[in-house]
Amino acid sequence: MTNCTHCGTEIIGESFYCSKCGQNYCNYHSDPIDHDCNIVKESLNLQQRSISPPSFDEPPQIISSHQINTYQQDHSSGVVRGTTDGTYTWFRQESQVPVDAFNPDSGIDFKGILLPHKSELLHLIIGVSLIFVIGILNFYPNLINTGYEWGIFMLASFYATAFLFHEFGHRQVAIHFKLQTKFRLLTFGMILTGFSIAFGIFSLFSGGIPLPTLALPGAVVVLGLSKIDKTTGLCKAAGPTVNLVYGTILLIISFIVPTQYYPLNMMIGLAANLNYMLGTFNMIPIGILDGQNILRWNKKIYLILAGSLLGLVIITYIFIYAPININLYIP
Secondary structure, three states: OEEOOOOOOEEOOOOEEEOOOOEEEOHHHOOOOOOOHHHHHHHHHHHHOOOOOOOOOOOOOEOOOOOOOOOOEEOOOOEEOEEOOOOOOEEOOHHHOOOOOOOHHHOOOOOOEEOOOOOHHHHHHHHHHHHHHHHHHHHHHHHOOOOOOHHHHHHHHHHHHHHHHHHHHHHHHHHHOOOEEEEEEEHHHHHHHHHHHHHHHHHHHHOOOOOOOOOOOEEEEEEOEOOOOHHHHHHHHHHHHHHHHHHHHHHHHHHHOOHHHOOHHHHHHHHHHHHHHHHHHHOOOOOOOOHHHHHHHOHHHHHHHHHHHHHHHHHHHHHHHOOOOOOOOOO
């Protein structure tokens, strides 16, 4: 049997030979872009010249929506120890991950991560605060001068917690499997978030049409995964599942609140809709989002989770924007 040079999985059936780097791969990593062909060629050239490459020339992989590649060369055995498929940091063996990879003395250079060795609490405070600001900018135009200005801060808080709970879902499942994980601010994500805030402020003061915002200041970093299996699938599914559960709790509460407290009940329903939308977005089967690896791991679970989230997005939208005479939130 042949093992995939990229993920180390034993190949059952046909293997794919790459003429560019001279290695064999499974069907998931047959394309040069999927097995980091340039990194493999570079590491093999370094081995031939007996030159030790840097520990990590690229940043670690993220459980979120950013593709960041990393590798490490074990020149004693000639094995590339860390490569990626676009969502995680993939290692042949968990033992090849440093004991405390996030420690400044680990020797790992986390490029693409802002303030890589600062405390996780600081990263969380900054990340959630920026999401809260984005939420205020999103809801301000619709609620200002309506008498319900308090709803701006309420919805912004729900928006921030939807993001936070999603990331914590990934984090806690990774911890359950004894994998090293932390929430980290992303340099590129912080730049995107900064531009979104700047455009939002400009739209408010100029009176123009609000521009779409893209807020992803940070994400959870997980080290030590080896292949697409139950551990990987559950880590990826945790984020959207948390949004599904959190949104459902909010939806139930929105109908428990008496209609005499309108629009409080409707805003809680809108908060549920925000969670469902975030979960649905992350189920898109693109490598930088959660959906692709969930689909590869278990198609049935993918369809159930994605279908539930999308269905609830539609249902909550109908509840919120139904005509006045049949709207369940309006007294």
